[in-house]
Amino acid sequence: MKLTSKGRYAVMALVDLARFDNINPVSLRDISLRQGISLDYLEQIFSKLKKNHIVKSIRGNQGGYVLSKNPNDIKLTNIFHAVDEKVKTVQCKKDSKKGCNGRATKCITHNLWDELENHINSFFEKKSLEDLIQNKKENRING
Amino acid sequence: MKLTSKGRYAVMALVDLARFDNINPVSLRDISLRQGISLDYLEQIFSKLKKNHIVKSIRGNQGGYVLSKNPNDIKLTNIFHAVDEKVKTVQCKKDSKKGCNGRATKCITHNLWDELENHINSFFEKKSLEDLIQNKKENRING
DNA sequence: TCTAAACTTGACCATTTTGGTCAGGTATGT
């Protein structure tokens, strides 16, 4: 079970973006340099974030991206959903009665994996971008 | 983030095994047929389970595998650890002060991923094989 | 108006991981 870089980068980039308080658009180039993420890869990620209305783009010189919502309204769930980072504990479809590999029934551990999936998703539903900035501020005060 | 088949199969197979109450050894062939898992693949998995003292093997005719501990003492953590199914939310080493991709410091979201990892692992530490058999029995009574 | 900065799109690709298969063994109960 591992978290892919795409999901991790998406959150990192948005936290970086959120720190600038939406006053000026932030260029991907800046995020790329600060966070050490390939610019080309960031472009792929932000294209998806934009399609999912998490960020807005401002084209042209001095352009860049801004958050399109309040950081409190952007949950990790939304971000992960936008970049196709899904939690998958099973291979069989939820709505189907069939099991994995096309077997006739669900397997004996099926409930367990459902529980696990819910357990993980609940973490993503609770955390918002705001929480991550808060932590940042706390860290700055404490450190 | 997905759970690999290896981890899923390991748990499935052990639940199957645990249902037979350790009286007679259970052959991988039987588990393979009942659970729909390739025999050759099961052998790889059980080799690791054996090395980690989760099961014992009995060779020869009428041989097979038995649990080497009480189902209550076998947590999902132990099983996953045995088959190298790890939870990895980051790429950087925990003990190192360096960040991912060999960067000098940890990234701004590092704490978050640590939290996530702990959140997931806590699920695996709580659940034992016994819990899964219990559920099975309950299901049989209720259904 | 021209140009550089920055967004946009989509094809492409090397490496790694996954989820196995295959071909041989070896041990042991009957």
Added chain:
DNA sequence: ACATACCTGACCAAAATGGTCAAGTTTAGA
């Protein structure tokens, strides 16, 4: 002796990952 079942290790195809590369389009500002 022979069938059953464990054991070992090599091998492999397909998918996912984590990008790169090329060729644009849009717009601010000189």
